[in-house]
Amino acid sequence: MTNRISPKIIEFSTLPIECSYLKDQFSAMQYKYIEHCPSRLNDELVEKGWRRFGNYYSRPQCSTCRECKSLRIDVKNYKFSRNARRTIRKNSNTTFTIQKPTVSNEHLEIYEKYHQFMEKKKGWKHYEIRPKTYYELYLAGAGKFGKEILYFINDRLVAVDLVDFLDDGLSSIYFFMTLILRIFLLVDTQYICKYSWLKILT
Numbered sequence: 001m002t003n004r005i006s007p008k009i010i011e012f013s014t015l016p017i018e019c020s021y022l023k024d025q026f027s028a029m030q031y032k033y034i035e036h037c038p039s040r041l042n043d044e045l046v047e048k049g050w051r052r053f054g055n056y057y058s059r060p061q062c063s064t065c066r067e068c069k070s071l072r073i074d075v076k077n078y079k080f081s082r083n084a085r086r087t088i089r090k091n092s093n094t095t096f097t098i099q100k101p102t103v104s105n106e107h108l109e110i111y112e113k114y115h116q117f118m119e120k121k122k123g124w125k126h127y128e129i130r131p132k133t134y135y136e137l138y139l140a141g142a143g144k145f146g147k148e149i150l151y152f153i154n155d156r157l158v159a160v161d162l163v164d165f166l167d168d169g170l171s172s173i174y175f176f177m178t179l180i181l182r183i184f185l186l187v188d189t190q191y192i193c194k195y196s197w198l199k200i201l202t
Contacts, residue, residue, distance in 0.1 A: 005036045007035060007041060008035040009033070010032070011033075013031065014028050014029045014031070016062070019062075025065050025067075026063075026064070026065075027060060027065075029059070030059055030060075031056060032045070032056070032057040034055055034056075035141075036143075039145045046166060051070075051171075051173070052141065053138070054136045054139070054140040054141045055136075055141035056141075093153060094153050095151070096149050096150060096152065097149070098149050101138050101147065102148065103135060103138075106157045107134065107157075107160055108131065110157065110159070111134070111160075112128065113179065114177060114178070115129075117179055142164075145164045145165045145166070146163075146165075146173075147162075147163055148161065148163075149163060151177070159178065162174045
């Protein structure tokens with residue numbers, strides 16, 4: 001008989017602060033810190049709109065706004081557009097591997113360059129990522145359900161897609177890429193690839 005470790009859960013919330021997405025709005029977040037989260041509980045939380053980063057789960061609890069919403073896509077009935085099919089053709093030499101989340105110098109270098117670019121383009125706040133921080137955000141709490149999809153072009157790592165496998169689909173956690181992918185449009189292809197093999201799995 002397998003001994004199961006009971007999850008340890010700590011709940012807390014933030015005070016309202018100025019919203020970083022919508023002008024003239026204030027945001028507040030609800031958090032759960034969960035150690036040893038089982039797959040069943042992770043599925044239930046995602047279904048209720050919680051998003052996981054490491055051992056932390058969060059969702060908005062704004063008192064005057066309900067604009068943040070979780071999006072779900074029915075992959076069984078998803079149909080590729082003409083533009084999506086064109087994107088697939090442009091990425092004919094792109095391959096991907098699905099495995100447990102890892103961290104390497106390549107991961108950190110791509111992550112840093114991507115966020116430096118987004119800081120200039122969209123005004124994202126940029127903080128230097130360290131291996132410990134990356135581990136706490138993307139490796140901790142992964143359990144059996146957390147995976148990374150590594151994208152390669154000519155055997156070179158070009159993008160990292162972090163996801164949770166659920167009973168009825170995937171929950172996207174985070175995606176970052178090299179700037180060269182602006183040419184290959186992989187920011188669209190990450191979804192196309194997931195939809196494609198999810199159709200096969202389902």
